[in-house]
Amino acid sequence: MSTRGVAAVLVALLLAPAAGAQAPAPWPSEPPPAPLPARQVNFPPYELRTLANGMRVVSVAHHEQPAVTLRLLVGAGAAEDPAGKTGVADLVAQLLDQGTTSRSASEIADLIDTIGGALGTGSGTDLTSVFAVVMKDSFDVGMDLVSDVVRHPAFSPEEIERQREQAASQLQVNYEDPGYVASVLFDRLVYGVHPYGRARTLQTLGRITRDDLRAFHARHFAPNNVILAIVGDIAAEEAFAAAERVFGSWPRGDVAAWEEEAPPAATRRLVVVDKPDAVQTEIRVGQIAIPRRHDEFLAFDLAVKILGGEGANRLHRVLRSERGLTYGAEADTRALKYAGDFVAQTNTRTETTVETLRLTLQEFGRIQQQPVFRGELGDAKAYLAGSFPLTIETPNDIATTVINAVHYDLPIDEIGTYRERVGAIMPADIQRVARRFIHPERLSIVLVGNASAFTADLREAGFTDFDVIPIAQLDLSSATLRGGVGTP
Amino acid sequence: MRLTPRRLAARVSACGVICGLAALTLAPTEAAVRPPKLQYETFVLDNGLRVILSEDHSTPIVHVSVWYHVGSKNERPGRTGFAHLFEHMMFKGSHNVEPETHTSIIAGVGGRSNAYTTEDETVFWQTLPAQYLPLALWLEADRMATLRIDEAAFVREREVVKEERRLRVENPPYGRLTEILYDHAFTTHPYRHPTIGSMADLEAASIADVRDFYETFYVPENATVTIVGDFDLEQARALATRYFGRVPKAERPVPRDLPEEPAHEAERRAVVEEPWPLPAIVVAYHVTYDGHPDAYPLHIAAKIMFDGDSARIPRELVYERRLALTAVGSGNITEHPNLFYSIAIVQPGQRPEAVERAMIAEFEKMAAEPVLESELERAKNQFARDYIISRESNQDKALHLAHAAVIHNDITTADGEFDIFTNVSTADVQRVARTYFTPENRVVLHVLPRGPGR
Numbered sequence: 031m032s033t034r035g036v037a038a039v040l041v042a043l044l045l046a047p048a049a050g051a052q053a054p055a056p057w058p059s060e061p062p063p064a065p066l067p068a069r070q071v072n073f074p075p076y077e078l079r080t081l082a083n084g085m086r087v088v089s090v091a092h093h094e095q096p097a098v099t100l101r102l103l104v105g106a107g108a109a110e111d112p113a114g115k116t117g118v119a120d121l122v123a124q125l126l127d128q129g130t131t132s133r134s135a136s137e138i139a140d141l142i143d144t145i146g147g148a149l150g151t152g153s154g155t156d157l158t159s160v161f162a163v164v165m166k167d168s169f170d171v172g173m174d175l176v177s178d179v180v181r182h183p184a185f186s187p188e189e190i191e192r193q194r195e196q197a198a199s200q201l202q203v204n205y206e207d208p209g210y211v212a213s214v215l216f217d218r219l220v221y222g223v224h225p226y227g228r229a230r231t232l233q234t235l236g237r238i239t240r241d242d243l244r245a246f247h248a249r250h251f252a253p254n255n256v257i258l259a260i261v262g263d264i265a266a267e268e269a270f271a272a273a274e275r276v277f278g279s280w281p282r283g284d285v286a287a288w289e290e291e292a293p294p295a296a297t298r299r300l301v302v303v304d305k306p307d308a309v310q311t312e313i314r315v316g317q318i319a320i321p322r323r324h325d326e327f328l329a330f331d332l333a334v335k336i337l338g339g340e341g342a343n344r345l346h347r348v349l350r351s352e353r354g355l356t357y358g359a360e361a362d363t364r365a366l367k368y369a370g371d372f373v374a375q376t377n378t379r380t381e382t383t384v385e386t387l388r389l390t391l392q393e394f395g396r397i398q399q400q401p402v403f404r405g406e407l408g409d410a411k412a413y414l415a416g417s418f419p420l421t422i423e424t425p426n427d428i429a430t431t432v433i434n435a436v437h438y439d440l441p442i443d444e445i446g447t448y449r450e451r452v453g454a455i456m457p458a459d460i461q462r463v464a465r466r467f468i469h470p471e472r473l474s475i476v477l478v479g480n481a482s483a484f485t486a487d488l489r490e491a492g493f494t495d496f497d498v499i500p501i502a503q504l505d506l507s508s509a510t511l512r513g514g515v516g517t518p
Numbered sequence: 519m520r521l522t523p524r525r526l527a528a529r530v531s532a533c534g535v536i537c538g539l540a541a542l543t544l545a546p547t548e549a550a551v552r553p554p555k556l557q558y559e560t561f562v563l564d565n566g567l568r569v570i571l572s573e574d575h576s577t578p579i580v581h582v583s584v585w586y587h588v589g590s591k592n593e594r595p596g597r598t599g600f601a602h603l604f605e606h607m608m609f610k611g612s613h614n615v616e617p618e619t620h621t622s623i624i625a626g627v628g629g630r631s632n633a634y635t636t637e638d639e640t641v642f643w644q645t646l647p648a649q650y651l652p653l654a655l656w657l658e659a660d661r662m663a664t665l666r667i668d669e670a671a672f673v674r675e676r677e678v679v680k681e682e683r684r685l686r687v688e689n690p691p692y693g694r695l696t697e698i699l700y701d702h703a704f705t706t707h708p709y710r711h712p713t714i715g716s717m718a719d720l721e722a723a724s725i726a727d728v729r730d731f732y733e734t735f736y737v738p739e740n741a742t743v744t745i746v747g748d749f750d751l752e753q754a755r756a757l758a759t760r761y762f763g764r765v766p767k768a769e770r771p772v773p774r775d776l777p778e779e780p781a782h783e784a785e786r787r788a789v790v791e792e793p794w795p796l797p798a799i800v801v802a803y804h805v806t807y808d809g810h811p812d813a814y815p816l817h818i819a820a821k822i823m824f825d826g827d828s829a830r831i832p833r834e835l836v837y838e839r840r841l842a843l844t845a846v847g848s849g850n851i852t853e854h855p856n857l858f859y860s861i862a863i864v865q866p867g868q869r870p871e872a873v874e875r876a877m878i879a880e881f882e883k884m885a886a887e888p889v890l891e892s893e894l895e896r897a898k899n900q901f902a903r904d905y906i907i908s909r910e911s912n913q914d915k916a917l918h919l920a921h922a923a924v925i926h927n928d929i930t931t932a933d934g935e936f937d938i939f940t941n942v943s944t945a946d947v948q949r950v951a952r953t954y955f956t957p958e959n960r961v962v963l964h965v966l967p968r969g970p971g972r
Contacts, residue, residue: 055764057613057664062623063652069578069748071647094576095906096551135837139827144892146899148826163907165551165899192840199796199843199865206691206795307793310684340625351618354677357685377685409626416628419647423577424910 071419073446074428077266078436083282084254087273088432089266092425096166098262099426100176103437104158105257105285106250109225109368116234116507117197118246122183123153124193125243126160129184138175145171151179155226156367157437158250166263170272176258177276180251185243197235208478209377211303211501212312218506219301219474220318220371222294229506252283257436259429293318293369296472300496301511302488303504304481311383311479315390316373319467322365322438329455330363330463334372335410337361337397340417342410344393349376355386367438372468380480384487387477391470398468402460415449553906555933558919559751565767566739569758570919570929572746574912580747581912582654583643584662585920587742588735590713591637591776591854599715600723602635603679604731608642609633610671613664617671620657627653635713638853639924645913648748652757655743659761662741665732669725676720683714691794695861695965699800702788703857703961707779737768744920746912779804779855785960791968796843797870800963801877802859805954808851809926812953814938815946816858820849821897822889822947823860823880828896830880831860841868841876853925857961858954870964878960885951888944901939 076090111118127149128135142149147164160180164172204210214229221227228234258277260269296317320330338345338361345359359376374394378386422428435442444451477484481498488496497511505513558572590601611617624631629646644654687693697712704710743762745754782804806812823831824847835845847860860880862873908914922932 057660057764060614062614063656065627065649065653066651066753068647068649071578074577095553095910097903097906136828136833139833143826143828143900144896146896146901146903148903163903165903165906167551192837195840195865196836196843199863202795202866203691203843203863206793208689308689310681310689312689340630342622347618350678354674355681357678357682377681377689379681379684409622413625413628416626416647417630418628419577419579420628420630420645423579423645423912426910 074422076428076432078432078442079270081253081274081278083278083280084252085273085277085280086257086436087270088257088259088429088436089264089269090259090261090425090428090432091264091266091269092261093263096263098164098166098169098172098260098264099429100160100162100164100172101259101261101426101429101433102160102176102180103257103433104180104251105156105255105437106246107154107156107158108228109156110246110250111225111228112242114234115238115242116228117230118238118242119153119158120230121190121193121197121235121238122243122246123151123158124197125185125189126151126179126183128189128193129186130178130182131184132182133178135189138179141171141175147172149175149179169264173272173276180256181277181280183247185240185247187240190240190243194235194238197230198232201230201232201235205501205504208305208308208310208312211504212314212375212476212478214506215301215303215478215504215511216314216316216373216474216476218511219299219476220293220296220316221369224291224293224369226293226366226369231505231507233507249283250285252285253277253280254282255285257433259433261425261429290368296469296474298472298474300475300477300493302481302485302496302498303476303478303501304498305478305501306480306482308380308479310377310379311386311477311484312375312377313383313387313390314373314375314476315387315394315473316361316371317469317473319363319370319372320365321368321370323367323440324365324370326463326466327363327365328451329459330372330467331365332407332410332414332452332455333397333402333460333464333468334361334363335414336402336406336460337393338374339410340413342406342413344397345374345376345390348389348393349378349386353389355382355389359390380483383477383479383484384491387475388491391473394468394470394473398464398470401457404457407455407457407460411452411455415452418449551902551906553902553909553936556909556915556919558929558932559755560923560929561755563738563759563763565763565765566737567762567765568742568923569755569762570742570744570916570923571749571751571754571758572744572915572919573749573751574746574915575748578648578748579645579912580648580651580654580745580749581643581645581916582651582658583641583744583913583916583920584658585742585744585924586640586736587638587740587772587924588640589636589638590711590715591708592735592773593708593711593715596719597715597723597727598711598719599679599683599713600719600727600731601640602713602715603676603720603723604728605633605635605640605642606675606679607667607672607728608661608665610668610675611666612661613666614660615657617666617668620661623657624654629654636852637709637713641920643913643916645747651745651749651754652761655757655761658743659765662736662738662762663765665736667725667728667732672725672728676723679714680717680720683717683720687712687714692798692863694792695798695800698788698790698792698965699802699857699859699961699963702786702963703802703804704779706777707854708776709779709852709854709856734770735772737772738762738765739768740772742920742924744916746916746919776854783958785957785962787962789964789966791966793968794965795967796866797864797967798963798965799862799864799870799873799877800859800961800965801874801881802857802961802963803881803954803956803959804855804961805849805851805858807855808853809931812950813851814935815942815950816849816851816954818894818897818901818939818942819884819889819947819951820847820858821900822893823847823884825897825900831877834880835862835873835876839876840865841873845877870966874962874964878962881951881955885948885955888948891944894942894944894947898940898942902936905936
């Protein structure tokens with residue numbers, strides 16, 4: 031050892047912490063560790079059968095936990111509401127478990143709660159759903175109950191009024207919620223009077239009669255318009271036998287879907303809803319796009335994910351990471367059965383409304399005009415393809431994937447080829463679909479916030495053509511979007 | 519993220535009453551069905567870090583969570599919201615990881631990740647394809663040991679958190695309801711403050727606070743790493759030891775001295791005005807902490823009061839008397855004594871006083887008369903259901919294991935609680951109702967719509 035070396039050791043000893051503690055080793059500089067060998071990913075087994083009356087039944091047997099989930103979809107929702115009576119499908123869904131021809135609402139609640147089950151109903155744009163969870167040893171009770179509420183709802187006048195009152199109060203609350211208002215107004219702007227754009231109001235709710243509810247049920251609730259998934263601790267043969275027992279006698283119906291009408295073409299429109307006490311502005315930007323069953327869906331979905339989805343998300347980076355303008359920014363395709371749209375949504379403090387809007391629009395332009403970076407596409411693809419095993423973790427995840435394929439009339443074997451189809455998408459594909467389906471000059475834009483604090487900025491930034499509607503005057507059923515004071 | 523039943527209260531405060539109602543009604547049967555026990559192994563590294571491993575080979579994925587035993591109750595006065603703000607700072611890069619890349623690195627291999635903060639803990643998690651287990655452990659260890667603390671990033675992130683507060687709390691109707699409740703219910707214990715914090719305190723936080731918080735609480739002996747999924751036990755044990763074993767041991771113990779809430783001697787009442795469309799009524803009672811023997815009958819009482827359309831409060835207030843648009847509630851039983859509360863939104867045309875009386879009557883009834891045997895059985899069946907369906911995914915299982923280990927300091931409660939619940943009697947329920955549902959313990963809050971011209 032040289033003298034210099036000895037000195038260095040001495041210095042090191044002097045500088046070392048007392049009490050014999052060893053100085054911690056410096057933290058290594060290193061790249062991320064390599065992955066372990068990849069494991070085989072298979073879509074778990076399921077079985078899909080069609081009963082003689084046309085009802086489709088999916089069984090996913092999974093025996094880890096002693097519970098069974100029942101998911102039933104009827105292929106009709108708010109888009110089938112009669113004109114001027116928006117809310118029928120929703121009210122039908124709310125009333126399914128509020129009394130049948132043989133059980134009162136209280137009896138149904140007592141039964142499901144006593145067996146420690148859960149029962150829920152709901153409606154969407156083109157479907158109505160019933161969901162139940164029961165323990166394995168209450169499986170038959172659960173099947174009987176689901177069949178009863180779907181096939182024999184009573185629609186008693188007393189329960190109709192109770193649910194109508196609930197729905198009206200809920201609307202009153204929702205119309206003070208900036209996020210809710212922004213979303214329903216956006217739908218209204220994008221779809222116009224197309225069935226996908228109609229909004230419930232106190233007026234439409236008030237016009238609904240018991241006959242409307244019964245007619246909706248009679249027209250759409252038929253086995254050949256229903257998908258049922260039986261998921262969990264029950265063997266496939268037992269599941270199908272039970273489905274046959276409770277639904278086998280249900281006669282097939284004539285369930286012609288509504289006459290498809292094309293949604294309106296995209297047009298530029300900016301509407302500001304004024305809520306003077308808002309501290310944040312809710313922003314929605316988007317336009318009409320494509321339905322779920324479309325050859326370009328996968329590529330388009332990926333383009334929108336690069337704009338604002340998991341795995342890439344330019345909006346999140348630009349608005350949140352780089353500038354702290356928002357807590358969240360995302361863009362989603364909402365591809366339904368007969369039409370679809372895509373929407374970017376974010377929210378920001380009142381003062382930064384226009385800056386946030388401008389940056390959002392800039393990203394719409396960029397995704398449409400410039401090719402995506404290969405690395406960026408790679409990340410988005412890696413997320414979509416790589417996360418596939420995460421989407422089939424629980425038996426309910428598996429059932430949802432199968433039910434969706436059936437509901438949207440997708441080829442069922444596409445489930446197994448998902449990762450390969452994602453892998454085949456190239457930057458040129460992204461640019462092609464972005465050019466075809468994204469039109470930055472024809473976007474629908476909604477801002478809900480304290481308008482007087484940012485409308486001058488809007489004009490200054492070049493947005494000269496916009497409506498400002500006080501929130502109390504917003505009326506989605508009117509062509510001008512304005513009604514009398516206090517009419518949600 | 520998914521939440522266990524005991525977290526419903528946090529969920530209510532996070533997304534508003536209406537959304538909380540949806541969570542309650544959508545919550546997915548006989549107690550005779552005993553769910554399978556969770557299988558796990560646990561060990562502690564030399565630096566004090568606890569590891570929990572639980573294998574599940576049904577899907578080729580793995581979930582990794584890191585629980586730091588620090589939440590908003592550990593914040594010092596004038597720094598409310600800091601635990602959560604700090605959680606955001608953990609995404610600002612570390613020695614080997616560039617700022618803002620943790621999430622995209624995980625997403626780039628097909629994984630999902632996020633984090634959340636409660637009163638009692640801060641949790642970082644990722645679920646990813648099984649072969650990337652080393653990556654998840656490496657990333658978490660890197661930020662546990664070598665977080666980058668950068669002033670500009672801190673100032674920007676503070677704006678993001680302020681937006682989060684505006685989004686979740688200030689802008690939506692009823693967003694501030696639980697904040698108002700807790701402010702009136704507590705005088706001393708830090709549960710008085712919401713986890714999101716106040717704007718003024720967020721603004722007052724400094725980069726020195728960030729360093730201090732990191733050095734105090736983000737240390738191995740305050741961390742529990744839970745790994746659930748498709749892995750080889752020996753390999754996972756070795757990987758966890760390799761990556762977390764090199765994180766230096768803390769130089770000082772983690773402080774645990776928090777002020778206690780004194781016993782309340784009289785009912786507390788408040789009437790406030792907010793620009794919300796319908797009046798809201800809250801009736802709350804101070805109750806005990808998670809793990810106390812009384813906590814189990816209180817959870818059963820909460821089921822009898824609130825769970826399902828046939829439960830007492832929704833049946834009486836919403837269905838029979840049509841006083842309320844929604845009436846929900848929760849036994850928010852946490853590490854330190856917290857509140858058992860019921861919230862109702864008053865139907866137009868109904869009087870807030872009538873709603874308050876009806877709610878209090880239900881609490882008093884539970885203290886005055888034993889619940890029916892049939893109600894107890896129903897509650898136990900519902901409990902068994904929650905127990906079973908909340909252990910479906912790897913993330914669910916990790917949550918139960920980590921909660922038992924961190925909050926109860928006894929991992930065996932992750933399963934042992936099932937038998938405790940099964941043995942609760944109607945006399946136990948009445949006893950805890952008499953103990954806690956008293957006028958002195960009560961907090962009553964009326965939030966009335968602010969008149970026009972706001």
